Amino acid sequence: xxNDRVYNQTTEEWLAEYDTGVVKPAEKTRSQRCNLVLVFDHxxxxxxxxxxxxxxxxxxxTREEYVAxxxxxxxxxxxxxKGQQKTTGLGAPFYPPERGNFRKWxxxxxxxxxxxxxxxxxxxxxxxxxxxxxxLADISHKKNGQPFHRVKGLxxxxxxxxxxxxxxxxxxxxxxx
Numbered sequence: 001x002x003n004d005r006v007y008n009q010t011t012e013e014w015l016a017e018y019d020t021g022v023v024k025p026a027e028k029t030r031s032q033r034c035n036l037v038l039v040f041d042h043x044x045x046x047x048x049x050x051x052x053x054x055x056x057x058x059x060x061x062t063r064e065e066y067v068a069x070x071x072x073x074x075x076x077x078x079x080x081x082k083g084q085q086k087t088t089g090l091g092a093p094f095y096p097p098e099r100g101n102f103r104k105w106x107x108x109x110x111x112x113x114x115x116x117x118x119x120x121x122x123x124x125x126x127x128x129x130x131x132x133x134x135x136l137a138d139i140s141h142k143k144n145g146q147p148f149h150r151v152k153g154l155x156x157x158x159x160x161x162x163x164x165x166x167x168x169x170x171x172x173x174x175x176x177x
Contacts, residue, residue: 039058040124040133044056044090045074045093047088051071051075054069055067055154065149066135067148067151068154070100070101070105071097072096074092093118137151138152
């Protein structure tokens with residue numbers, strides 16, 4: 001319970017508590033938004049402990065960037081460079097591990113596997129273009145303390161089928177009473 005208070009504190013609240021010594025309940029600053037509508041922007045890879053792919057999304061309402069992290073293998077799988085590190089950065093290739101969250105997310109989104117998992121980075125922009133996603137948002141912090149928006153549990157928003165009131169009206173007139 002005490003950890004939740006510390007976790008939800010803003011920097012200003014922490015400094016005020018540190019200066020005065022008075023413990024004040026924190027406001028809810030890390031709330032998860034349920035009306036989050038995200039569109040895909042780009043992907044990049046980063047060298048972490050084991051390597052990761054970062055999917056970047058833009059919120060349609062606020063135009064802020066939200067990122068989703070997935071584990072990925074960033075080494076060459078075949079050929080003379082087998083085992084060597086691939087280049088990292090914007091649009092870089094990656095290999096999602098078997099039974100990994102990226103593969104689960106891809107299959108739940110598109111209901112099919114790509115032709116080759118090693119070239120899935122080439123299909124990201126074309127396949128995700130025009131689709132809208134939502135998820136649980138949180139504010140995380142980089143090593144230097146800079147905040148960023150993170151999204152977990154990324155799911156596809158299904159397009160709503162429009163009601164055609166003219167067709168409904170015609171069908172109602174055709175029903176004999």
